[in-house]
Amino acid sequence: MSDEANSAGRSVLVTGANRGIGRAIAERFVAAGDKVATVYRSGDLPDGVLGVTGDVRDTASVDAAFSEVEDKHGPVEIVVANAGVTRDQLLMRMSDEEFETVVDTNLAGAFRVARRGSKGMIRARAGRIILISSVVGLYGGPGQVNYSASKAGLVGMARSITRELGGRGITANVVAPGFIDTAMTQALPEKQQQTYLETIPAGRFGAVEDVASAVEFLASPGAAYISGAVIPVDGGLGMGH
Template identity: 75%
Template sequence: MTETQAGRVVLVTGANRGIGRAIAESFVAAGDRVATIYRSGDLPEGVFGVVGDVTSSEAVDEAFTTIEKELGPVNVLVANAGITRDQLLMRMTDDEFEQVIDVNLTGTFRCVRRASKAMIKARGGRIIMISSVVGLYGGPGQVNYAASKAGLVGMARSITRELGGRGITANVVAPGFIETAMTDALPEETQKKYKATIPAGRFAQSHEVAAAVRFLASDEASYISGAVIPVDGGLGMGH
């Protein structure tokens, strides 16, 4: 990469909560200049935030322009923003399907397309997309979410073939169950049932996902592209 690893400009979409927040905090701690495009909520200390909507190409372009003026061209893009609209197949509406695709898949495309301009010019960059074990493993009631997350794999591999010769890598991180307020709220029996299916026997910590993302963004990962890195305790076994 043309920038030294410390002090790069890192954009993490949806850094206001969950995995995105942990990823942003991890890059801040490493000395990078971190920005986010987010809808609402508070942000970690040291993160430059622009309120925007990834379902709008105009909003994405404006957010990138603001970030570029404040921090400089984006060297690392972590496409993390995502939503769920779980529903059984027979009851799922067109709107529930399309909303999830528009945020999780098309929203990622909009951000990647915009980030690629500066990366191509710089002849270097890191694109990391946050998928899910569900994207490869499937999940009942999650046809929309699984389709959106599986689509990121094809996107990353196509970008790798298109931009790999320009020093740009595109990879996917596929987390499994993460210990969050949402999983904490599950009944103890339900938690036990889920953990029984995970070879590691526990849920992941957000920082374990962030560590995988940070590695893929590093100089050491310059020859890794088009890969899917599961952080799921062995749940998916690469599926």
């Protein structure tokens, strides 16, 4: 990423920027003067974000979304694969559909987005791919075999992309949030929230801005020599595992 490109505003695509962590990430890039777009299914978007309706579970949909963004913002220089779903269930009760839906969205969806984004990056010999994982992907979680597997897979994906494309000026990294103060966390019973808080050395839930800050750094010139890394944003919960 050249200083000239940064001053002109980079072309950034964040999947799932309509709420929570993805929204905060998109807002951070907009505030930095970047040209930000998102692939999303529904909902309102932050000011300044180009919304393209699409589904990361469908290759044709992803291809069409990227083509529209490229037409309006130029080749995508930074991809943030954030879109994800949960279908929590105990292992012995988890259906094939519950497992496959989560893996297809969280893992295969990130693959489709990274694959399509890499085409322009290879031509430019520069680019940043940032995959949003979870502490659960490394730490594990009861009732989350599907979610944990999908988020753990992102680590192998980023490291394989790094070995494949690192020589072309492309970095691929993972951000692994812990318990973040979002609508989903706020909906948990008070007792359950307290139980979770007691396991976090920092003694608090994270803010979406904490995650956005890590993503912002990985997309910055200062992170040009960081690739294949897993950056935990979890208040010490996972201790890097």
